[in-house]
Structure formats: structure tokens, C-alpha cells
Amino acid sequence: MTSYAALRAQLDTLTTEAFRPELAEIDRLPTLDIARTMNAEDGTVPAAVAAQLPQIAAAIDAIAARMARGGRLVYAGAGTAGRLGVLDASECPPTFNTDPAQVLGLIAGGPTAMVKAVEGAEDSKELAEADLTALGLTEADTVVGISASGRTPYAIGAVESARTRGALTVGLSCNAGSALAAAAHHGIEVVVGPELLTGSTRLKAGTAQKLVLNMLSTITMIRLGKTYGNLMVDVRASNEKLRARSRRIVALATGAPDEEIEAALTATDGEVKDAILVLLGGVDGPTAARLLTESRGHLREALSLTRRNA
Structure with missing residues (x-):
């Protein structure tokens, strides 16, 4: 054949x-x-x-x-x-x-x-x-x-x-x-x-x-903790559309007013996940970054750490 x-x-x-x-x-x-x-x-x-x-x-x-x-x-x-x-x-x-x-x-x-x-x-x-x-x-x-x-x-x-x-x-x-x-x-x-x-x-x-x-x-x-619910909290804001999406994601996750969202994003160098943790966990930017590192990037776990330490 x-x-x-x-x-x-x-x-x-x-x-x-x-x-x-x-x-x-x-x-x-x-x-x-x-x-x-x-x-x-x-x-x-x-x-x-x-x-x-x-x-x-x-x-x-x-x-x-x-x-x-x-x-x-x-x-x-x-x-x-x-x-x-x-x-x-x-x-x-x-x-x-x-x-x-x-x-x-x-x-x-x-x-x-x-x-x-x-x-x-x-x-x-x-x-x-x-x-x-x-x-x-x-x-x-x-x-x-x-x-x-x-x-x-x-x-x-x-x-x-x-x-x-x-x-x-x-x-x-x-x-x-x-x-x-x-x-x-x-x-x-x-x-x-x-x-x-x-x-x-x-x-x-x-x-x-x-x-x-x-x-x-x-x-x-x-x-791997790249989302929070159905929100893309690890999105990379590389253009204007994604920067607008980042602010919207923080708003959907936290319900915070625009000025607080802007302050949180500024405090976290634009990191959406960190900004959400700042607003929901009542911590500053460096603390949010540390807690997320300790929780391997899982936002829900990091939030539980803020409540445990409260």
C-alpha cells in the first residue's frame, strides 16, 4: 500500500x-x-x-x-x-x-x-x-x-x-x-x-x-484567583478603554463613589485587585499588596485576612 x-x-x-x-x-x-x-x-x-x-x-x-x-x-x-x-x-x-x-x-x-x-x-x-x-x-x-x-x-x-x-x-x-x-x-x-x-x-x-x-x-x-466573582480584577489597563474598564470593575466590586475609586487606584498604581482590597478591606496600598502576596493573589482570601486582623 x-x-x-x-x-x-x-x-x-x-x-x-x-x-x-x-x-x-x-x-x-x-x-x-x-x-x-x-x-x-x-x-x-x-x-x-x-x-x-x-x-x-x-x-x-x-x-x-x-x-x-x-x-x-x-x-x-x-x-x-x-x-x-x-x-x-x-x-x-x-x-x-x-x-x-x-x-x-x-x-x-x-x-x-x-x-x-x-x-x-x-x-x-x-x-x-x-x-x-x-x-x-x-x-x-x-x-x-x-x-x-x-x-x-x-x-x-x-x-x-x-x-x-x-x-x-x-x-x-x-x-x-x-x-x-x-x-x-x-x-x-x-x-x-x-x-x-x-x-x-x-x-x-x-x-x-x-x-x-x-x-x-x-x-x-x-x-488561580485572577477573578473576583465574574469580574476581571487582574485586567491590564494598557489603553484608555481598559483604564475605563478598570474603574468600572472597581465600582462594580465595591460600590464606592468615583473619588474614592480614583484615590484607591492612585494608591495602588492602578492595580484593580489592590484597589478593591483597599476599599473593601480598609487598608492602605502597601498593605493590600502584601496581603495579596500572602494569599497568592486570591482576593477573597486577602479580604478574609483583613477581617481576621481587624
């Missing part, structure tokens, strides 16, 4: 690659009918994600435990999957004030692959190992391999290499019984079914991966 025939045989077994005869003439439909069909397809994705919530939650708890000890979260994928990982990682610093080196996205072929396909990059396990070596991956870290098919060598190679280094591993795919899930400590298989366009996994599979990555990063950050 030729390598081409072997690859075709593999693709024939994947749900994400299945051909749907009922859509064979979709190009002849009115635009509104195509849009309705596509929208109905997209509507099935949340249910597929819901079926994997226990696996997702278990992975999040394990990730948060590692990150609480100083570990990093690293996404690794090729093509659309890799781009989604890079996107999720890049949004953590402005949203949660994480260090840019704390949540990272690796894409097969490097930064160029974000906007242009890099031929053959996804087929190399060795490339994934080299990328992790360049990061100095340790047992404190977590690697999430992302692949719609669950068979992409780069994603599998990243997970396998990470395991040999003692790191925690998660495999996110959109096919059941995937090699990626089998290689990881935590397998998450969101089976969304065949795509509207045969094999175009940037569609339902991509949407599913985005939803799961949203959960992995967001809920991990909640567990």
Missing part, C-alpha cells in the same frame, strides 16, 4: 473527514438556505462540548494545580488548531495580567504559519520536540496538544515529548479514539461530526476547539 493510499485509508476512518451526500449540491442553494444550514450545523457544537465537560474539568483542575506552583501552559498544534492555541495564549496577558511567558502557543512551522501554510511542518514529531526543548519545558509545565483529526504528528509529538519530561499533558481532538487523546494524561474528544464542507475542520471542529480553549484558560485563571 502506497503512503498516499495509507493516508487516504486513515482519513476515511475519521468522522471529521466524512462526506455528506445530502450536501453534495449545497452550492446550488440560495445563499440564505446555505447560511441556515451552516448555522444549524454550528448549533450542534455546544452539545458536543457538553458531553466532554467532566474531562475538561478534570484537565483544568490538573492544569491549575501545576500553574499554582509556577508552571506554564503551552498549546501546541498545526494549522487552524495551532492558530487557535496561539490566539488563546495571546489573550491571557491583557485579560488576566499573566506574564507573556506563562501561557504560550506553539504552531508547527513557527510564527510564519499563523498567516501562511508551512509545508510539511505538521508532519514532524521532531519539530514539536525541538520547539519544546527551546522553551526549556519542565515537569512543572502543561502541554495541550490540539488537533481536529487527533492524528497530527506535531501535536502528538508535543504530547509525547512533554510526557517524557514529566510535564502534564492534555490532548484535544474532534474524533473518538484518537491517537492524541491516547497519548495524553487527559484526553478531550469533542466529536462534532462531519463538516459542512468535507474535511474543512476550521468550521465545527475549529469552533469546538475555541470553546474548549476558552474554558481551559478562563476557568484555570478563575481557579
Whole structure:
């Protein structure tokens, strides 16, 4: 059997690659009918994600435990999957004030692959190992391999290499019984079914991966104390919009008048979490910073310390 025939045989077994005869003439439909069909397809994705919530939650708890000890979260994928990982990682610093080196996205072929396909990059396990070596991956870290098919060598190679280094591993795919899930400590298989366009996994599979990555990063950050209720109290105010949002977050958390909010933010060099602690805990800026350090950044715990010391 030729390598081409072997690859075709593999693709024939994947749900994400299945051909749907009922859509064979979709190009002849009115635009509104195509849009309705596509929208109905997209509507099935949340249910597929819901079926994997226990696996997702278990992975999040394990990730948060590692990150609480100083570990990093690293996404690794090729093509659309890799781009989604890079996107999720890049949004953590402005949203949660994480260090840019704390949540990272690796894409097969490097930064160029974000906007242009890099031929053959996804087929190399060795490339994934080299990328992790360049990061100095340790047992404190977590690697999430992302692949719609669950068979992409780069994603599998990243997970396998990470395991040999003692790191925690998660495999996110959109096919059941995937090699990626089998290689990881935590397998998450969101089976969304065949795509509207045969094999175009940037569609339902991509949407599913985005939803799961949203959960992995967001809920991990909640567990790490990066929020207070549903408020982003670690937001980084790097522009006027975010500075306005910072003031609004302090107002929502404390109910304090504008002049007190401004004074608290000034006393804490604009740190939202510290300012809330100043207002709710009745402490000064340096004390707020110390209490947050003692409570590992958890605002509720820091507030309990102010009440205990009152």
C-alpha cells in the first residue's frame, strides 16, 4: 500500500473527514438556505462540548494545580488548531495580567504559519520536540496538544515529548479514539461530526476547539484567583478603554463613589485587585499588596485576612 493510499485509508476512518451526500449540491442553494444550514450545523457544537465537560474539568483542575506552583501552559498544534492555541495564549496577558511567558502557543512551522501554510511542518514529531526543548519545558509545565483529526504528528509529538519530561499533558481532538487523546494524561474528544464542507475542520471542529480553549484558560485563571466573582480584577489597563474598564470593575466590586475609586487606584498604581482590597478591606496600598502576596493573589482570601486582623 502506497503512503498516499495509507493516508487516504486513515482519513476515511475519521468522522471529521466524512462526506455528506445530502450536501453534495449545497452550492446550488440560495445563499440564505446555505447560511441556515451552516448555522444549524454550528448549533450542534455546544452539545458536543457538553458531553466532554467532566474531562475538561478534570484537565483544568490538573492544569491549575501545576500553574499554582509556577508552571506554564503551552498549546501546541498545526494549522487552524495551532492558530487557535496561539490566539488563546495571546489573550491571557491583557485579560488576566499573566506574564507573556506563562501561557504560550506553539504552531508547527513557527510564527510564519499563523498567516501562511508551512509545508510539511505538521508532519514532524521532531519539530514539536525541538520547539519544546527551546522553551526549556519542565515537569512543572502543561502541554495541550490540539488537533481536529487527533492524528497530527506535531501535536502528538508535543504530547509525547512533554510526557517524557514529566510535564502534564492534555490532548484535544474532534474524533473518538484518537491517537492524541491516547497519548495524553487527559484526553478531550469533542466529536462534532462531519463538516459542512468535507474535511474543512476550521468550521465545527475549529469552533469546538475555541470553546474548549476558552474554558481551559478562563476557568484555570478563575481557579488561580485572577477573578473576583465574574469580574476581571487582574485586567491590564494598557489603553484608555481598559483604564475605563478598570474603574468600572472597581465600582462594580465595591460600590464606592468615583473619588474614592480614583484615590484607591492612585494608591495602588492602578492595580484593580489592590484597589478593591483597599476599599473593601480598609487598608492602605502597601498593605493590600502584601496581603495579596500572602494569599497568592486570591482576593477573597486577602479580604478574609483583613477581617481576621481587624
